[in-house]
Amino acid sequence: MLTALVDDWQPVLAEQWGVAGEPVAWRTVENPLSICRFMHWGGHSFVVKQPTAHALLYAPHHLGALETAFYQHLPEGVSLARSVPVPRFAAFDPDEGNYTLVLDDAGPGRYAPDRQLPPDRLQLQQMVQALAAVQGAFHGHTDFLNQRSVETFSLEDFENRWRQPILDYLPTFQQALGERLTNAQHRFVERLIDGSTARVAVLAEHDFPLTIVHSDPNPSNFLLPADGDSSPVLLDWQSWRPGPGVQDLCFLMGQFLPPALRERWEPQVLREYGDLMAAQGLGLAPQVLREHYRVLLCKALMMPILLHRYRNAPNIWWPQFFNALQACLHWQPL
Secondary structure, eight states, X not given: OOOOOBSOHHHHXXXXXXXXXXXXXXXXXXXXXXXXXXXXXXXXXXXXXXEOHHHHHHOGGGSSHHHHHXXXXXXTTTGGGTSSOEEEEEEXXXXXXXXXXXXXXXXTTOBOSOOOSSOOHHHHHHHHHHHHHHHHHHTTOHHHHGGGGGGOOOHHHHIIIIIHHHHHHHHHHHHHHGGGSOHHHHHHHHHHHHTHHHHHHHHHTSOOOEEEEOSOOOGGGEEOXXXXXXXXXXXOOTTOEEEETHHHHHHHHHHHSOHHHHHHHHHHHXXXXXXXXXXXXXXXXXXXXXXXXXXXXXXXXXXXXXXXXTTOOHHHHHHHHHHHHHHHHHHOOO
16 A cells, blocks of 8 residues: 655665666656656666656646546455556645656566567567456455546446537547548547447346446557566556546557457457456357457547547557547447
């Protein structure tokens, strides 16, 4: 569990763990909302997260408060599953309103410092294992999941938080897209989003296992093992909520894989994910899993529209939108 908030994280490490010298970053990942530095220091490895100036201006909910709360209230034993990093402490600058979250990855050299984007087949397999592990670890922790019960997956939640706001914003987004899409593709997007609540209603017909949804399974948010003995770990938990775990698989496959790779690997990945979940007592019949996956791809298409709405650059939202559009066209033609 986290210690109390501190003003500066480096003196705490120096005093409590006896580390000396200067920390060395082996990788830095920066997106519009956060800067994540992977660091070696004094025989330890750390993940240090801070929000960007963009986050402070446009997305105050990403200041780190929700992620800090996530680690402060982890159910006992969940972090031991190594599906999430071990938290150490959070620093808070009251003048800047800026959180810094420090996580320990449990040993130098444990995780591979670089990876391809999009992932190769082995990396994708490890990411799917991480998703299944964390969803299995959190399933049944109803007290923890209910901390955000207001955001529990439901048709009302989907309509109010996804379909209607995105439908209202769609003309602005389509204007920005311009001739990137054909007229037929523009109409497809309109019809898909307009009818998405009715399609999502199919999930209500099945008793899907409620677990944790990460909501941003970007390949950059995975720590992948450098050897064959470590478990993959999933970072960046400020957007978690209860829901159907397959949503994260939709986001990972639909947004971050080019269409050719997705179509080649999708059948096997769905089988692997289904087997991993079934081994934890959370299995769905293969045809039901495929239907959930097909339906929830609409959210993978909607997320890049939200990124555009919050003024992310085209190099962020366009590749994700293009990939998700091709996935939706492949799975649910209208």
